[in-house]
Amino acid sequence: MDWSLSFSPMIDDRLLAGLAVAVAVVALVGLFRRTPGAWLRALAGGLLLLALAVPSLRQEDRETVPAVVTIVTDRSASQGFGEREGQTDAAVAGLRERIERLGGFEVREVAADSAGTDGTHLFGVLEQALADVPEGRVGGTVLVTDGQVHDIPADAAELGFNAPVHVLVTGHEQESDRRVVLNSTPRFGIVGEEKPITFHVEDVGPAAPEPGPGTRVEVQIRRDGELLRTMNVTPGDNVTVPVEIAHGGKNLIEIEAAPLEGELTDQNNRGVISVEGIRDTLRVLLVSGSPHAGERTWRNILKSDASVDLVHFTILRPPEKQDGTPISELSLIAFPTRELFSEKIDQFDLIIFDRYQSRGVLPILYYDNIARYVEDGGAVLVASGPEYAENVSLFRTPLASVLPAQPSGRVVEEPYRAALSIEGQRHPITRDLVPAGATVGDWSEWFRLVEANPAGETRTLMTGAEEMPLLVTARQGEGRIALMLSDHAWLWARGFEGGGPYVPLLRRLSHWLMKETDLEEEALRAYQEGDRLVIERQTMEESVPEATLTRPSDIEETLEMTQAEPGRWRVAVEAEQQGLYRVVQGDLRTVASVGPANPKEFAEVLSTQEKLSPLAEQTGGGVYRLAEDPGDTPSLPRILPVRAGNSASGSDWMGLRRSEDSILHGVHTLPVMSGILGLLLLLAALAGTWFREGR
Template identity: 50%
Template sequence: MAWNIVFEPLLPVLLIAALAVPGIAALAYSAWRRARGAPWRTAALAVLVLALLNPTVRQEDRETVPDVAAIVVDRSQSQEIGARPDETSAALTRVAERLAREDGIETRIVTAVNNPEDEKGTALFAALEEALADVPRERIAGAIMITDGQVHDVPKTADALGFDAPVHGLIIGRKGEKDRRLRITEAPRFGIVGEPVDLSFRVDETSAGDQQAGETANVTITVDGEEIATTRATIGETTEVTLSLAHGGPNVIEIDVEEGPDELTVLNNRAVVVANGVRDRLRVLLVSGEPHPGERTWRNLLKSDPSVDLVHFTILRPPEKQDGTPIGELSLIAFPTRELFDEKLDEFDLIIFDRYKRRGGVLPIAYFLNIVDYVENGGAFLAAAGPAFASPFSIYRTPLAAILPAQPTGETTTGGYTPGITDTGDRHPVTADLPGAESEPPAWGRWFRTIDAEVDGGDILMETPDGQPLMVLARAREGRVAQLLSDQIWLWSRGYEGGGPQAELLRRLAHWLMKEPDLEEENLAASAQGGTLTLRRRTMRDTTPPATVTTPTGKTRELAMEEVAPGRFEATMGASELGLYRVTQGDLSAVAAAGPLNPREIADVRATEKPLRPITDATGGGIWWAGEDAGDTPGIRSVRAGQDAAGSNWIGLRRNEQYLVHAVHQVPLLTGPVALILILGALALAWWREGR
């Protein structure tokens, strides 16, 4: 409750002043003439003016409202190092207890954590703004930030805070902490598969802000979880390495530097780069044994891909056939067998024999042996069989039999049928989930010929309704082989009876032959997005063991995987930590980066007061090292605006003295009758005094 006197004029103040001027002039003249009643006339005029000003006694029923102080607790990833979590909790407890003992202060505690999807780092001031969004600016007493000092959204000026109150910092950690860190200075975003790419990085070692240089440290480089190189890096200098990308698509390159002496953490001893591998040109050798309707289908498919460099030959006449036709009138050239199969065979990424039949004088046995060596040393071979495969001129009657998984029986079956996917094919990435395969029978057009064969190795992915193999895949030492036991796939490309997924099937087949990771039968993949780590396992087996996940901070967890489709298993878990997650499952491994590849949050994890110092000085706040001694947490005081808000051992919070008014009571001091009595009385006394 509060009392005060206010004036609520009955007339405008200027009008009252204008009316009073003649009276004042008359009174001044009377005083100059020494009139006896002048004092009482002055009193009458004063009462009249005061009555017009209407003095009022006002009583307000007030309720004092507390000031609001915010405690912002840094729970970012850098605050999870060593004893910092416990020290942060202890400091928070002490500050909250001391604030609770202060009358008239409401405490709001807000925790700031990292968002794995952004690169903003530690955003304490964004958390502060959110916590005080509903508080009037004049009620804010101040803010106390409990952090290691690595704050990445400090306002440039105090005005940007939006309130006029001190900001204080309690630093968790130790002065002069040591740390070694690695950062990428130059990295490729793309690279040609098999071609060298350059990568530059720098190792820094700091202690209390001083750079230690001249020493060296071991650095390990891995690609997709497999170690490919080690080197010695000079601390404080840029190191360059050259490596090559092993496959198309994303290649995760990880660089690790060994732990230094008395190092704070190894979280920032690692940097990650994702380089996309691009094949320069896929060189394909297509040899057609004879013209047929499907030959153009093969050619059109391969030529439609701009990344394919196609060399295509159709055998129409053997080189030993000579006649008197002039060279200029020949429509075809002789088959360059020696150049292709002896000198430049290793330059091709894929060799396709399309309905090829063995002919004397075209390909000598030595060249078939070259093809076998090419495949066993890592090459790829695709045999699209025609009727000749079941004849005495079959390529199976050459050294190619050593790598071909299907042996012809000598029979050819004709008649319409719909190709189907085997149980193995349902699991294999080449044929799994082909468009149209979800129905039974598949919603595809029919084929009309099959080359009967017996399979003695590899996987049968497609078959006829009566169980005859149509597509067989196999490995030959380091290389891969595929066989199509029908020459009718071209019917799909022509749209016969609705066609079929010919382009998708052959694309997958070519990628499997080229050993693309996405088409491997046994594959483990990991991805982190939206704070969730997703694991995907593809296998030809019915079950799969749990996967072991190692988080960026070194914690491990086993994760069971559930089957979502034949041969495909998935699992998910939270990925709140920024950095690289490693996943292993038997001999397979995968990596996934949560948030930015090289998070700003862990670029420098040393405790420091430098980022906060400008804003605390600008607002009158202070900084204390709470982690040095648990008992050194400063006390808390309330101070008035304009007074110092920080001392050597105390934190000051501004006292705003704000209140709410619930009711107002007003009583006029001069009512009309009272004022009239006083005026008339004063005038009567003036007349009486002048009449004597």
């Protein structure tokens, strides 16, 4: 309970002040002249003024509010190294017990992990914990952490409260670690070209070896999980290595250093670079044997693709059509067979023969060049018509050694709807043309089909009339070849009877031939989807083996995949950790980066007192290490209550500020100069004055 004196004047304050001055002057004059009864007059005047001021005693019933002490616990990934987690648990339990024993404090414990953030963020969690606490009630904050915090305010004023911040540091001073530091990394690269990557290996800590020419570290460089090279480097020296960008999209390049004996963790021994592969212009040669209704379909699709550089020739005047007109008087451009099929054939990514006939325009020798071009990694697409079944067929040339189907000589002229084969339902080229489980889409009919018999290791993706092959693909040597056994795809392009999916079909077919990675028949992929890691297998087989997943913490687990649709199997797992996930399934392997490629959480892992010391000093707090050596029992400093303005830390103690806020439950007042008591005092003073003057 608190007592105080309050006034409620009956007259204006200025008038009351004037009367007080008048009474004081009269009293001083009387006392100076030694007038009899002067002090009694002064007393009477003072009592009169006091009565006019209406004084009263005020009693307040207050309850002191406990101060709020926040314990912020670092539960980030780096706190799992060594003995830190056990030290943290012991320190938090000891803090709570000691603070509650003091009394007058409310303890709030909050935890901060690194999930969903790049690094350890303690002060954002602290701000949320104190959002409903007035500044006067904040008694202090205790951070239990390894000291590697990534959201430290630049100034104590940014905290929003005036109370000490203390830090209890886990770990010990004898820690050592090795890490890979990336100095210069590219973000983009042209597919097929090399990009330089600069890095160095850094050893830190008391137990780390002294850097020098005699110290060598083995470093492995991988791309998408595939080992590219192994090299030895000197710690501290910058090393530049060229790495080829193998494909379009993300190329994950890893630089991994051998572990250091006794190091805290090897999770930062690996640096990851994600380089976006950009395809240079794809050069496509389109040779049309003669003008026909579907010729422009191929040209329009290829020209609409900004990544394709198209060279198109149409044979308008075959050798058998001789009318005696001199070549010099023709406006036609001569077909540059030698330049295209001998000198520059390897510069093309794809060659398309659209209803081409072997009629002497292309010498027989050049068919050998085209077959060699396919074997060496090139791509050929034959979009055939009735000529493929005749004596002028390309199958009657040396190109037959790589063609996937042999014509029987029969051409079927009847309406039919193209359908997907079992292989076609699984293949990335054709799978998405129809709903899952269906074989025929809602598209228009075709009216011509060349009968042919697939030979060798081929895949029939689409069938036509009498279930005969319509689209056949094959891998020949290092290259690829495809055969379309009808020239009626243009009906879909013209919208006949509603048309059909000619654009995705022909575009995917072209890009598969040019080895687009997203269209591979056998592929293993992994990618992040929300807080999960999705592992997907593309296959032409009826079943897939189990996959082995290695998490960033090097924990392995075996996963069984389920079929999501024909040709595509999938499994999803929780991805709590940030970093690189490795997946192996049979001969296939892939990697996926969850969160930042190189998380701040693992960039520097040695426990430190230096980063938080400036902030603790500004707030009057202290920084204390829980254990000096490995195996030591965590030791807490003494905890003392302090008042605002007093020192809040020492070498072996830390202070928490008492709250100055309180809750007012009630107020009682007692008038001093009112009622009988006030009247008697005033009458006694007046009577004394009269009595003194009457003597």
